[in-house]
Amino acid sequence: MKRIWIMLAAVLLITTPVAAQSPTTPYPGPARIIGSDSAGCIAGAVRLPDTAPGMQTIRVSRSTFWGHPTVIAALQDLARRAQAAGLPDLYMNDISLPRGGPLVGIHASHQRGVDADVWLDVAGPHPVLPIAQRETITPHTLVRPDGRGVDMTIWRPEHITLIRLAATEPGIDRVLVNPAIKQQLCTQVTGERSWLRRVRPWYGHATHMHLHFKCPAGQTECIDQPPPPEGDGCDASLAWWFEQRDKPAAKTSEAAPKPKPIVLPAACRAIMAAP
Numbered sequence: 001m002k003r004i005w006i007m008l009a010a011v012l013l014i015t016t017p018v019a020a021q022s023p024t025t026p027y028p029g030p031a032r033i034i035g036s037d038s039a040g041c042i043a044g045a046v047r048l049p050d051t052a053p054g055m056q057t058i059r060v061s062r063s064t065f066w067g068h069p070t071v072i073a074a075l076q077d078l079a080r081r082a083q084a085a086g087l088p089d090l091y092m093n094d095i096s097l098p099r100g101g102p103l104v105g106i107h108a109s110h111q112r113g114v115d116a117d118v119w120l121d122v123a124g125p126h127p128v129l130p131i132a133q134r135e136t137i138t139p140h141t142l143v144r145p146d147g148r149g150v151d152m153t154i155w156r157p158e159h160i161t162l163i164r165l166a167a168t169e170p171g172i173d174r175v176l177v178n179p180a181i182k183q184q185l186c187t188q189v190t191g192e193r194s195w196l197r198r199v200r201p202w203y204g205h206a207t208h209m210h211l212h213f214k215c216p217a218g219q220t221e222c223i224d225q226p227p228p229p230e231g232d233g234c235d236a237s238l239a240w241w242f243e244q245r246d247k248p249a250a251k252t253s254e255a256a257p258k259p260k261p262i263v264l265p266a267a268c269r270a271i272m273a274a275p
């Protein structure tokens with residue numbers, strides 16, 4: 001028996017290094033977000049359903065889907081709006097662990113139940129897949145290998161629709177996408193462009209967008225980012241990303257800088273340690 005437990009523990013350590021150190025249930029009680037994007041946690045988190053109108057979770061065994069109740073509700077609202085706009089089911093990926101905290105080696109943020117990754121896959125239909133099949137689907141990259149533009153054989157008007165719906169979902173203050181995707185939006189979006197302010201370029205994010213929500217109302221221990229700069233962001237701040245590519249020995253936009261060690265607030269350490 002003991003040997004079985006040792007083997008089981010070894011398997012858990014290999015397959016779920018993060019979850020093995022973190023509680024697998026939410027901290028009970030009312031929703032409470034503590035800390036900042038780079039060091040925080042959440043109590044009272046709820047889990048996104050695996051299947052709901054307009055959405056499916058994917059890679060369920062490797063991902064984590066817990067968030068603040070208003071964020072989980074907003075994600076389902078986004079899925080319904082996408083469905084109403086004729087888009088196929090959204091593929092929902094990482095949100096946060098049941099009590100938040102760092103997802104070591106995977107994400108710098110996603111610590112407080114206010115971040116969610118949604119695949120930029122609009123080539124439908126997306127029939128509801130059994131959970132096991134959701135493990136093996138792979139995303140397309142939208143960005144050319146040289147990083148300077150989107151791959152026009154994959155890019156579709158529906159990508160604009162999806163990113164616009166996300167950037168106009170109440171509560172969302174930033175939608176992070178690859179600089180080449182942002183540039184394509186800058187070039188192609190006509191008419192109402194104010195939502196482009198919330199679409200910000202970031203490392204990677206060539207296959208998915210990262211949704212970042214503001215601190216929900218009443219969350220006094222939750223530290224917000226400053227709002228995005230005024231304007232549509234189709235400016236020098238976007239050009240900077242491509243200038244970095246031009247520099248010799250430049251960092252490409254494929255990999256973010258190494259994160260600093262994370263020191264959680266004391267209230268988070270208590271939440272993590274509670275049974």
Ligand SMILES: [Zn+2]
Pocket residue numbers: 107110115116117209210211
């Ligand atoms: Zn993300």
